[in-house]
């Protein structure tokens with residue numbers, strides 16, 4: 001018998017927000033859906049978000065799941081947590097937040113909270129027209145666990161975000177290794193590799209999802225290579241999704257000292273308010289996350 005908290009049992013016996021949200025013709029409102037897992041693997045979750053287009057606010061959230069007590073409770077918790085948030089705020093909800101909302105989950109059931117976080121991201125990325133694959137690093141996306149179809153990038157992310165230190169924990173969080181077991185040695189290698197990278201990095205101790213905290217907490221100045229990598233990461237994870245949703249995009253062109261040169265694309269490149277976009281959406285974000293000295297400049301059209 002699993003040792004569930006009262007909150008888990010409450011949401012299992014009386015789940016909130018269960019069901020679908022049908023497409024609507026209501027003006028100014030759209031429905032986004034994200035689906036994760038497969039019934040063949042034992043857990044599947046479909047998340048529906050009703051979004052107010054102008055404010056990006058989640059008006060309603062519902063779920064359908066085929067899963068265990070923890071999957072139902074995690075899904076129900078997630079829907080309660082994201083209602084009223086903007087999509088950007090919702091993207092900051094982590095699997096740890098879901099588990100905390102529930103007062104904790106048994107270690108072997110943490111994959112249910114990960115599934116909730118992934119369904120949320122899938123729904124928001126679908127809504128914004130961003131291919132989910134672009135969220136992974138291509139060179140790290142090799143399949144590691146064929147039993148559960150888990151890629152290296154997904155395993156790395158779980159290790160970093162949850163400070164996992166052994167293969168059994170990885171199985172608990174993303175299921176990899178929980179079938180035939182033939183991938184366990186590979187998982188051990190990935191854990192070692194992440195630990196070595198973390199030991200070398202000045203960002204040691206911070207998860208990939210906490211770029212928000214990195215700049216303010218670092219003790220030593222970043223090297224140029226580290227600064228460029230962090231700028232790229234913030235652009236990819238925090239800036240581009242917002243611009244893409246508005247029909248624009250940005251590409252890092254060069255970094256020269258504290259001057260960050262970018263190519264504005266799509267609607268951003270031709271938009272008369274692109275200067276404001278630069279200052280507010282990009283420069284302020286990079287100053288906050290990387291260094292307050294950064295100045296963002298758009299590359300002249302002739303240089304493109």
Ligand code: FES
Nearest residue numbers: 145147179180181
């Ligand atoms: S390949 Fe990972 S458990 Fe079988």
